[in-house]
Amino acid sequence: MMANNEVTLANVAGHFRLEGEVSSIKAYGDGHINRTYLVTTDRKRYILQKMNTNVFPDTENLMRNIELVTSYLHSKGKETLDIVRTDDGATYYADATGAWRIYAFIEHTISYNMVPDAEVFRDAGAAFGDFQNELASFDASQLKETVAHFHDTPSRFLDFKAALAQDREGRVSGCREEIRFFVDQADWYPKITDGLSNGSIPLRVTHNDTKLNNILMDATTHKARAIIDLDTIMPGSMLYDFGDSIRFGASTALEDERDLDKVHFSTELFKAYARGFLGEVKPSITDGELRLMPESAIIMTLECGMRFLADYLSGDTYFATSYPEHNLVRCRTQIKLVREMERKLEDSHRIIDEVMKELG
Structure with missing residues (x-):
């Protein structure tokens, strides 16, 4: 039986156009502002985020900014965040639990918390x-x-x-x-x-x-x-x-x-x-x-x-x-x-x- 949080996350993920069946959703990263999870399906991986609407109360324009910039960068052939749409075509999903978005996971990458050289x-x-x-x-x-x-x-x-x-x-x-x-x-x-x-x-x-x-x-x-x-x-x-x-x-x-x-x-x-x-x-x-x-x-x-x-x-x-x-x-x-x-x-x-x- 899934814990309440896992049920919530699975329900949220179900509102997005994901490829494959979800097999796991786990906490991911060490960000200070949003809550981030790694969603794994039998075909792909994704990043699910619960947006911090206290810090960023204007969710509509925040996602609009991201959509405009990423679409522009994609049009120029640049690798950037790839927004996964909801079932109704929106850039994010909101319910009583909060405002949520999903990006495609960018595979085979690393990041640094401190400059190595x-x-x-x-x-x-x-x-x-x-x-x-x-x-x-x-x-x-x-x-x-x-x-x-x-x-x-x-x-x-x-x-x-x-x-x-x-x-x-x-x-x-x-x-x-x-x-x-x-x-x-x-x-x-x-x-x-x-x-x-x-x-x-x-x-x-x-x-x-x-x-x-x-x-x-x-x-x-x-x-x-x-x-x-x-x-x-x-x-x-x-x-x-x-x-x-x-x-x-x-x-x-x-x-x-x-x-x-x-x-x-x-x-x-x-x-x-x-x-x-x-x-x-x-x-x-x-x-x-x-x-x-x-x-x-x-x-x-x-x-x-x-x-x-x-x-x-x-x-x-x-x-x-x-x-x-x-x-x-x-x-x-x-x-x-x-x-x-x-x-x-x-x-x-x-x-x-x-x-x-x-x-x-």
């Missing part, structure tokens, strides 16, 4: 650069903002100050040094949003969550095959994607490393990623974007760090945590990275100049 990170840069390049001619205005102010760093700072003022869990007194750090960095926050507002930075289709583990690499060649986790596909700046990639991938440690002596900003990894990324976007990147590439890494790291700290102050309601100080630990790794990024800012600008000269 510079070559893999260069390939990651090329993958996200190619993603940007392929979508450069896509009309970003077709997409809806499904999470308001997602990478609007000044808005995130206001959220942070609201969490600080409320001090819902009484945690402010234990992290005053971290709080002071983000308050003192406020001059950084509007640099990208101001550029979008005044037109010096173009509006583009952006992934907005460019962690290394959102690239599926071929299990044999280790070359990038597909960009996944498209929930945050929205109009934005190329700098969001570049900066967040550096934040995550040019660190020598995981973002929840307790030992800060292990956390460093690697200019070697920065250069590797820049080579891959710029090699793809060179035909379309603007001078305004180029000038802010090193700064974008600082801004995205500051934004992520203050989000971790705001969530800690608010009782850990957004990011999944494994222990009470988990978000505070994450915040501290971001602070350490920002400090090193600031010290090495001139080096980073020199690297961008060198890479552009190499590319000709």
Whole structure:
């Protein structure tokens, strides 16, 4: 006899156009936001997800964004997520248990939670650069903002100050040094949003969550095959994607490393990623974007760090945590990275100049 959860999952899967008979549905992956399951039939494998409608309340436009972008990429011959339709042709199914979607499983792939070497990170840069390049001619205005102010760093700072003022869990007194750090960095926050507002930075289709583990690499060649986790596909700046990639991938440690002596900003990894990324976007990147590439890494790291700290102050309601100080630990790794990024800012600008000269 199946447990209640298994019955629910089997019933949900039954509303989609799957090939073959379902033989198993098992929890899969380690994502923080959606609940993910691997569905196996006698013919194929699929990814079933229960979408987090608290984080992404606008399910209709979220799936519309994904459908528009994946259809466009498919039309250009790119490997990407393949949405499995429901019996009535919809992109997702909703009932009393939640909102559900299914993608075809992309076989013979792997992903990394941390950069294993510079070559893999260069390939990651090329993958996200190619993603940007392929979508450069896509009309970003077709997409809806499904999470308001997602990478609007000044808005995130206001959220942070609201969490600080409320001090819902009484945690402010234990992290005053971290709080002071983000308050003192406020001059950084509007640099990208101001550029979008005044037109010096173009509006583009952006992934907005460019962690290394959102690239599926071929299990044999280790070359990038597909960009996944498209929930945050929205109009934005190329700098969001570049900066967040550096934040995550040019660190020598995981973002929840307790030992800060292990956390460093690697200019070697920065250069590797820049080579891959710029090699793809060179035909379309603007001078305004180029000038802010090193700064974008600082801004995205500051934004992520203050989000971790705001969530800690608010009782850990957004990011999944494994222990009470988990978000505070994450915040501290971001602070350490920002400090090193600031010290090495001139080096980073020199690297961008060198890479552009190499590319000709």
